[in-house]
Amino acid sequence: MSDDHARTAPLERRIERGGNTRHYWADAWRARALISHLTRRDIVVRYKQTVAGLMWAFVRPFVSMIVFTFVFRSVAQLDSDGDTPYALMVFAGLLPWQLFAGTVSRGASSQVRNSSLITRIYFPRVILVIHEACVAGFDFLVSLLLLALLMLIYAWAPDARLLLLPAFILLAVITGVGLSLWLSALNVHYRDIAYFVPFLLQIGQFISPVGFSSSVIGDDYRLLYALNPLVSVVDGTRWSLLGGQVPLYLPGVILGTSIALVLFFSGLWFFRRVESTFADAI
Amino acid sequence: MGASSPIIEVHSLSKLYRLGELRRRRIVSRLARPIRRYLGRQSRAPRPDARDLWALRDMTFDVSQGEVVGLVGSNGAGKSTLLKILSRVTEPTEGHAIVRGRVQSLLEVGTGFHNELTGRENIFLKGAIHGMSRQDVQQSFDAIVAFADVERFLDTPFKRWSSGMRVRLGFAVAALLPHDILVVDEVLAVGDARFRRKALDHVRQLAQHDGTTVLFVSHDLDQIRAVCPRVIQLDAGRIVADGETEEVLAGYLQPDVAAHDQVVDLTGDLTHSTKPFIRRIELVVEGGSTASLPTGAPLTALIDVENTTALPDVDVYVEIESLSGARVLRTRASHLGVAASQTGDGSQRFRCTLASLPLVPGTYWVNAGLTRSYQAGDRRAKALVEVDRKLRLTITDADVFGAGEPFTERDGLVWTPAAWRAE
Numbered sequence: 001m002s003d004d005h006a007r008t009a010p011l012e013r014r015i016e017r018g019g020n021t022r023h024y025w026a027d028a029w030r031a032r033a034l035i036s037h038l039t040r041r042d043i044v045v046r047y048k049q050t051v052a053g054l055m056w057a058f059v060r061p062f063v064s065m066i067v068f069t070f071v072f073r074s075v076a077q078l079d080s081d082g083d084t085p086y087a088l089m090v091f092a093g094l095l096p097w098q099l100f101a102g103t104v105s106r107g108a109s110s111q112v113r114n115s116s117l118i119t120r121i122y123f124p125r126v127i128l129v130i131h132e133a134c135v136a137g138f139d140f141l142v143s144l145l146l147l148a149l150l151m152l153i154y155a156w157a158p159d160a161r162l163l164l165l166p167a168f169i170l171l172a173v174i175t176g177v178g179l180s181l182w183l184s185a186l187n188v189h190y191r192d193i194a195y196f197v198p199f200l201l202q203i204g205q206f207i208s209p210v211g212f213s214s215s216v217i218g219d220d221y222r223l224l225y226a227l228n229p230l231v232s233v234v235d236g237t238r239w240s241l242l243g244g245q246v247p248l249y250l251p252g253v254i255l256g257t258s259i260a261l262v263l264f265f266s267g268l269w270f271f272r273r274v275e276s277t278f279a280d281a282i
Numbered sequence: 283m284g285a286s287s288p289i290i291e292v293h294s295l296s297k298l299y300r301l302g303e304l305r306r307r308r309i310v311s312r313l314a315r316p317i318r319r320y321l322g323r324q325s326r327a328p329r330p331d332a333r334d335l336w337a338l339r340d341m342t343f344d345v346s347q348g349e350v351v352g353l354v355g356s357n358g359a360g361k362s363t364l365l366k367i368l369s370r371v372t373e374p375t376e377g378h379a380i381v382r383g384r385v386q387s388l389l390e391v392g393t394g395f396h397n398e399l400t401g402r403e404n405i406f407l408k409g410a411i412h413g414m415s416r417q418d419v420q421q422s423f424d425a426i427v428a429f430a431d432v433e434r435f436l437d438t439p440f441k442r443w444s445s446g447m448r449v450r451l452g453f454a455v456a457a458l459l460p461h462d463i464l465v466v467d468e469v470l471a472v473g474d475a476r477f478r479r480k481a482l483d484h485v486r487q488l489a490q491h492d493g494t495t496v497l498f499v500s501h502d503l504d505q506i507r508a509v510c511p512r513v514i515q516l517d518a519g520r521i522v523a524d525g526e527t528e529e530v531l532a533g534y535l536q537p538d539v540a541a542h543d544q545v546v547d548l549t550g551d552l553t554h555s556t557k558p559f560i561r562r563i564e565l566v567v568e569g570g571s572t573a574s575l576p577t578g579a580p581l582t583a584l585i586d587v588e589n590t591t592a593l594p595d596v597d598v599y600v601e602i603e604s605l606s607g608a609r610v611l612r613t614r615a616s617h618l619g620v621a622a623s624q625t626g627d628g629s630q631r632f633r634c635t636l637a638s639l640p641l642v643p644g645t646y647w648v649n650a651g652l653t654r655s656y657q658a659g660d661r662r663a664k665a666l667v668e669v670d671r672k673l674r675l676t677i678t679d680a681d682v683f684g685a686g687e688p689f690t691e692r693d694g695l696v697w698t699p700a701a702w703r704a705e
Contacts, residue, residue, distance in 0.1 A: 013370075016378035020370055030413065037410035041396055041403075048398040048439070120389040121411055122370035279372040280299065 020122070020276060028124040038131040043138055061098070061143040065091050065150070084242050085154050088147075092241045093210045093234045095143050096169060100176040100230060101201045102136030107180025108197045111188050115282045125275050126268070129180050133173055140169075147241075161240045168236035175229045175260040181267030185274050188282050209234050214249075226252030229260040287382065288344035289463060289495045290368065295377035297338040297363050297519075337363040338374070339519040347383075347462075350489045350496040352510030352527065354503070354534050359516040361499045365389060365465050368497065383462025383495070386412060391452030391469045397441040401432055401451065404440055408455045422458045429484070430454035431477075446474055453481055457488070464488065467499045478505075485509050503531055503606055528691050532645050535605035546672045555589065558596050558628075560667050562586040563650050565675070576680030577689050577697045578638050585632045585650050590622035595655035597663060598622070600634045602675070603647040610646065610696075616655055640698055641677045642691045648673040 013019075020027075047053045065087065110128040111118060118125065151158070187193035208230040209217075217225050225231055232253045239248045338360045345351055353361045366372045368379060369387035394411040395404045405426060409419035427433055430450040435443060443451075453469060466485070470478050486509050488494035500506050506513060506527065513530040515523040523530045545564045566582040567575060575581065583600050590596050601612035615621065615632060622630055649670045653663035679688040682697065689697055 011384055012382045014378055014380050015370060017373050033415055034410045037407050041407055045396060045398040116393060120393045276373045
């Protein structure tokens with residue numbers, strides 16, 4: 001690493017106010033290995049010193065599936081669309097919601113929880129938000145396996161619309177990351193965010209069509225309802241996985257996607273502008 | 283990279299910290315700042331405030347490749363802030379720095395380790411946090427493990443590791459991963475003595491053989507002496523001295539209070555005391571009036587004591603203390619069978635002559651004091667009066683052996699007459 005290294009790495013950096021933003025995405029790309037390391041860390045750590053280990057990753061979504069199916073079907077007497085089994089409908093809605101909620105609840109606290117890193121070593125902080133989305137993504141993949149199992153049990157085969165599933169999942173991620181960027185940056189200065197996020201997610205779950213079909217919303221209000229990007233996420237996931245009689249409400253999807261993109265890019269903009277204060281304020 | 287351009291250039295770097303509780307209005311205005319800036323309504327420079335603190339103020343210096351530079355200064359002088367800026371953790375408020383090379387910073391050894399992960403997992407994680415690829419870490423892995431001496435615990439969760447092992451691994455990961463510049467903040471204050479030595483040797487070796495540039499913060503001045511040929515002294519965010527280690531450290535240890543060079547008169551404080559006290563101390567230097575002497579010169583101290591008859595067993599001592607607080611030597615009157623007179627008016631002058639000062643060049647304190655005499659069974663004599671750090675003595679380089687070569691502070695801790703003959 002001596003002479004030849006010095007020659008091969010003529011990295012020259014100007015350090016000044018606002019200097020870290022100059023090579024931001026190059027730095028982020030260079031630090032991309034950190035995303036997988038932190039993701040691995042957070043997943044591995046969760047199941048350390050447990051006997052069941054990774055089994056727990058399956059138990060949690062399984063239990064919540066059982067509860068949802070039982071409560072909404074037997075107690076609340078809600079119906080699904082047409083002949084789609086209620087359990088499938090709920091689970092297909094729950095999955096993208098949990099991906100979104102996991103990203104937001106982890107992402108919003110991502111900076112504060114890693115304050116010891118932020119105050120002592122530099123890397124683009126956006127990496128911390130992205131890696132939280134990756135952890136939520138891991139949980140999502142596990143749940144997706146369970147859903148596949150459930151569909152097998154119900155003998156419910158998806159059709160070609162399945163190919164559009166990744167688009168709706170991406171929409172869930174973009175919405176979640178966008179919101180996380182706003183909330184995590186605010187949380188560094190304003191710890192109130194930590195108390196606000198659980199409420200936000202709880203209310204969000206009730207107003208998003210997770211436990212019911214959005215067909216219960218009257219036609220007059222559908223566009224208004226679609227202001228919530230999660231409506232498009234959940235509806236779209238159900239539509240691509242399960243089909244059913246309800247066609248996709250396209251104006252709603254376009255509106256929801258636009259909102260998600262605005263949230264994402266404004267979040268990125270805001271995050272990057274206050275990022276340099278994190279180490280001093282956290 | 284041109285061979286002549288310094289690897290680190292710091293140009294009038296300043297850092298402003300806003301102190302005090304965050305007030306609601308300020309938070310709102312801060313968060314709104316990017317929006318206002320976007321709209322062009324606010325200048326970029328923050329407005330000054332009474333509760334602001336300049337942690338760094340207008341700091342300028344260069345570091346050449348391969349230099350090992352020590353940073354000293356009291357708490358809050360700005361050492362850590364400087365290192366944080368150079369590591370890009372925090373941004374300067376004004377000024378800029380140019381860094382030509384990969385910086386590896388070790389601001390705290392435990393950073394990036396996770397308690398639940400094993401040693402092996404932690405090495406890769408910390409490597410990634412320090413910006414290293416998996417291959418980089420893989421290449422250095424064995425060297426890191428060997429250096430930290432933790433082979434046996436590689437697959438043990440970190441939470442079961444001793445704190446010493448964690449420190450060793452933390453240092454080893456940062457120091458052994460490839461880099462051009464190593465930034466070390468006070469991390470070698472912990473860990474056992476043997477490892478500290480090994481780490482210091484490694485730092486020295488990095489600079490000498492690999493051309494690594496090192497910035498080194500430590501409160502342990504012996505560590506600084508051991509590895510840094512150059513020291514920068516900071517105070518209240520500014521550079522107050524920058525130069526050769528011994529010179530800067532001598533200035534650094536010099537307290538602000540005016541010290542006396544030859545005579546200290548203490549009469550004012552104690553005239554009506556009925557206990558024994560020292561009225562005056564004078565250093566007598568043969569053929570000179572200031573207390574600046576070459577190594578090996580004689581020194582006489584005159585100590586005027588009052589009320590010696592108030593107690594039956596008063597003893598007088600003279601001692602020489604180094605600026606870092608070590609007692610170099612002490613001589614007591616009773617060692618030589620001299621005791622205070624029990625008759626007369628109690629005023630007495632003691633003359634203490636050191637025939638040949640065995641001191642290496644540098645600055646020292648000459649202290650004097652009164653104690654009760656040793657009684658059989660005492661561990662130490664009871665102190666009555668201590669006149670500490672009032673008289674300063676400067677020892678200069680001298681050709682003590684008469685061979686044309688001076689004896690300097692690099693030649694050891696003490697000087698002694700010596701004879702050499704080739705046979």
